[in-house]
Amino acid sequence: xxxxxxxxxxxxxxxxxxxxxxxxxxxxxxxxxxxxxxxxxxxxxxxxxxxxxxxxxxxxxxxxxxxxxxxxxxxxxxxxxxxxxxxxxxxxxxxxxxxxxxxxxxxxxxxxxxxxxxxxxxxxxxxxxxxxxxxxxxxxxxxxxxxxxxxxxxxxxxxxxxxxxxxxxxxxxxxxxxxxxxxxx
Amino acid sequence: xxxxxxxxxxxxxxxxxxxxxxxxxxxxxxxxxxxxxxxxxxxxxxxxxxxxxxxxxxxxxxxxxxxxxxxxxxxxxxxxxxxxxxxxxxxxxxxxxxxxxxxxxxxxxxxxxxxxxxxxxxxxxxxxxxxxxxxxxxxxxxxxxxxxxxxxxxxxxxxxxxxxxxxxxxxxxxxxxxxxxxxxxxxxxxxxxxxxxxxxxxxxxxxxxxxxxxxxxxxxxxxxxxxxxxxxxxxxxxxxxxxxxxxxxxxxxxxxxxxxxxxxxxxxxxxxxxxxxxxxxxxxxxxxxxxxxxxxxxxxxxxxxxxxxxxxxxxxxxxxxxxxxxxxxxxxxxxxxxxxxxxxxxxxxxxxxxxxxxxxxxxxxxxxxxxxxxxxxxxxxxxxxxxxxxxxxxxxxxxxxxxxxxxxxxxxxxxxxxxxxxxxxxxxxxxxxxxxxxxxxxxxxxxxxxxxxxxxxxxxxxxxxxxxxxxxxxxxxxxxxxxxxxxxxxxxxxxxxxxxxxxxxxxxxxxxxxxxxxxxxxxxxxxxx
Numbered sequence: 001x002x003x004x005x006x007x008x009x010x011x012x013x014x015x016x017x018x019x020x021x022x023x024x025x026x027x028x029x030x031x032x033x034x035x036x037x038x039x040x041x042x043x044x045x046x047x048x049x050x051x052x053x054x055x056x057x058x059x060x061x062x063x064x065x066x067x068x069x070x071x072x073x074x075x076x077x078x079x080x081x082x083x084x085x086x087x088x089x090x091x092x093x094x095x096x097x098x099x100x101x102x103x104x105x106x107x108x109x110x111x112x113x114x115x116x117x118x119x120x121x122x123x124x125x126x127x128x129x130x131x132x133x134x135x136x137x138x139x140x141x142x143x144x145x146x147x148x149x150x151x152x153x154x155x156x157x158x159x160x161x162x163x164x165x166x167x168x169x170x171x172x173x174x175x176x177x178x179x180x181x182x183x184x185x
Numbered sequence: 186x187x188x189x190x191x192x193x194x195x196x197x198x199x200x201x202x203x204x205x206x207x208x209x210x211x212x213x214x215x216x217x218x219x220x221x222x223x224x225x226x227x228x229x230x231x232x233x234x235x236x237x238x239x240x241x242x243x244x245x246x247x248x249x250x251x252x253x254x255x256x257x258x259x260x261x262x263x264x265x266x267x268x269x270x271x272x273x274x275x276x277x278x279x280x281x282x283x284x285x286x287x288x289x290x291x292x293x294x295x296x297x298x299x300x301x302x303x304x305x306x307x308x309x310x311x312x313x314x315x316x317x318x319x320x321x322x323x324x325x326x327x328x329x330x331x332x333x334x335x336x337x338x339x340x341x342x343x344x345x346x347x348x349x350x351x352x353x354x355x356x357x358x359x360x361x362x363x364x365x366x367x368x369x370x371x372x373x374x375x376x377x378x379x380x381x382x383x384x385x386x387x388x389x390x391x392x393x394x395x396x397x398x399x400x401x402x403x404x405x406x407x408x409x410x411x412x413x414x415x416x417x418x419x420x421x422x423x424x425x426x427x428x429x430x431x432x433x434x435x436x437x438x439x440x441x442x443x444x445x446x447x448x449x450x451x452x453x454x455x456x457x458x459x460x461x462x463x464x465x466x467x468x469x470x471x472x473x474x475x476x477x478x479x480x481x482x483x484x485x486x487x488x489x490x491x492x493x494x495x496x497x498x499x500x501x502x503x504x505x506x507x508x509x510x511x512x513x514x515x516x517x518x519x520x521x522x523x524x525x526x527x528x529x530x531x532x533x534x535x536x537x538x539x540x541x542x543x544x545x546x547x548x549x550x551x552x553x554x555x556x557x558x559x560x561x562x563x564x565x566x567x568x569x570x571x572x573x574x575x576x577x578x579x580x581x582x583x584x585x586x587x588x589x590x591x592x593x594x595x596x597x598x599x600x601x602x603x604x605x606x607x608x609x610x611x612x613x614x615x616x617x618x619x620x621x622x623x624x625x626x627x628x629x630x631x632x633x634x635x636x637x638x639x640x641x642x643x644x645x646x647x648x649x650x651x652x653x654x655x656x657x658x659x660x661x662x663x664x665x666x667x668x669x670x671x672x673x674x675x676x677x678x679x680x681x682x683x684x685x686x687x688x689x690x691x692x693x694x695x696x697x698x699x700x701x702x703x704x705x706x707x708x709x710x711x712x713x714x
Contacts, residue, residue, distance in 0.1 A: 042625070043632035053636060125635035126642070144632045167222070169624070170276040171617040175610045 034062045040081045044073045045124035046146035048098045075100030104145040104160040112157035119149035188438045192564040193423040203486025204356035210490040217285040217494035218531035224320040226252035240294040254328045255318040259474040259492035262287035273516040298470035317466035318473045323456035326535045335448045341380045342451040346387040349427030352518030355538040357477040360488040362396035366403035372460030374409045391419040425595040482541040498528035515540040520596040551604035559598035569598040576611040
């Protein structure tokens with residue numbers, strides 16, 4: 001009787017140690033939830049969600065401090081992706097934060113620019129090039145269209161332009177099939 | 186000998202409308218509209234300016250990128266504009282084009298070729314083919330010189346010439362094989378020489394017996410280099426027999442896996458019309474400035490040698506085709522072609538056919554009844570019905586798992602669907618959505634790294650500023666203490682003699698001050714508390 005107890009507890013101990021060792025040795029690093037949320041956000045860094053950027057917003061969502069519908073640039077697609085990741089209900093975009101719009105880029109009117117560098121300091125992705133008292137220009141490919149450069153400009157020389165669709169980026173529309181009515185119905 | 190893939194359709198060919206008479210040559214149009222992008226790959230940049238006089242065959246746009254194809258003036262004249270103009274594309278969007286007002290003089294730029302191509306290095310031949318702007322003329326318009334440069338670790342063992350021309354109505358390759366058989370074989374020999382291929386198979390659908398016989402005859406007449414082994418094989422007329430992977434399977438029995446190129450299996454496939462262009466470029470020095478276009482769909486069809494950039498209206502006028510509101514105008518074949526919205530669109534390198542048909546009656550789309558006819562006809566053995574469900578519900582991860590990107594958009598599934606569901610449209614929609622998501626993700630990733638660097642830079646600058654401040658402070662303090670020290674030193678130096686006498690007296694005394702301080706300290710502490 002006692003032998004059995006010893007053997008069983010010995011086995012339990014041995015397997016427990018083996019499992020414990022395996023848990024440490026073969027640990028799978030899964031990316032924390034904040035990074036997974038951040039990966040779904042559009043990275044415009046515009047702050048329309050009332051957080052200082054996409055990563056802080058991702059942290060707030062992870063802590064359940066913010067809802068998943070506060071990102072206008074991401075729009076419906078981002079809400080859908082977040083809902084799927086976090087297993088939540090799909091909810092419509094909270095329009096207090098802004099409306100989902102076509103992608104835009106900032107354009108600096110180089111004739112009016114006085115070279116004050118204020119927009120350079122405001123740009124969250126360092127996409128504006130220039131120096132003090134020199135003309136500034138936007139690196140269009142890197143501009144996220146966040147509009148953060150607009151308010152600091154003292155001469156209002158920055159405008160937002162909708163990016164034009166070229167053939168390369170054109171997408172087939174969702175097939176427009178009419179709601180079907182069966183004959184006789 | 187051939188193996189057969191499953192699926193496909195036996196379609197009515199309508200080939201005799203246009204393949205009974207010799208090809209004709211279209212006149213020079215008043216205006217040429219030449220798009221900068223007529224190929225898969227990088228956009229070319231114009232090397233001429235508005236107002237420039239250009240000669241026939243002159244290069245007017247090129248790119249430094251490897252995967253690109255130069256563009257040439259199809260006739261002599263003056264560049265009147267470089268502007269966006271609508272082209273044959275389902276989006277109906279305009280792309281940059283060079284507009285040339287022709288002068289009708291057909292003044293050629295100096296050009297020369299050589300029939301002694303074996304004297305040239307392979308790299309030189311590839312370069313000449315690239316500079317002649319040659320692209321795959323079967324429809325994919327992939328730059329030919331890229332296909333002639335296989336990766337160094339792959340050895341090409343078989344060259345396949347695609348003369349299947351499987352879509353109904355189209356007969357331009359058929360006519361070309363009948364009329365220019367020996368030129369096609371010479372072009373083929375050049376390609377075989379460049380790729381060092383010992384074995385060539387020419388695949389022709391068995392509904393083109395004349396083309397087959399002409400090529401056989403030409404093969405016995407043409408002197409090719411002796412170590413080249415050429416076979417001409419007739420393949421069954423089942424649409425899409427001319428699909429690249431389908432034809433390779435029929436002729437060699439090799440299946441090309443998903444996401445793999447035929448070159449990885451030692452096979453390269455070229456269209457017969459591409460071979461003819463290679464011949465023209467190398468032997469005659471003529472770049473790709475014209476192509477054979479089938480104009481068909483009415484009682485009488487034609488094959489017309491047309492300059493690249495000719496507006497479709499000019500071509501239709503020439504063959505007396507008059508589209509009305511009742512007609513549908515298609516570039517390409519009835520299965521895979523693009524419907525055109527207007528006739529100012531130019532003929533490009535990809536335009537193998539202009540089809541003018543009576544608009545078919547409108548078919549109401551009905552719900553899917555899961556009859557699985559689409560699965561039976563799919564030549565790639567996909568599950569079209571399942572693809573449709575996933576595309577419809579925008580489940581783009583799942584749709585890729587069932588091999589959406591293996592779909593060749595041949596249109597067999599849509600053709601047989603009894604509910605008239607536009608299946609291929611759904612697949613194209615899903616494909617472009619997935620590509621767009623991929624692009625968006627890349628853009629977001631770039632923005633993320635840029636933002637992270639921005640934050641890092643701010644942090645670094647803050648640190649550097651603090652460091653500078655600290656350094657300044659310490660140096661300031663140091664100079665201050667140094668000055669005090671120096672002053673103390675000076676006073677010390679002045680007091681030196683008196684100090685010495687003090688020391689001597691202190692050594693003699695029993696030192697009462699120390700004992701006093703020891704007693705007094707606790708009191709001091711207490712008072713502090």
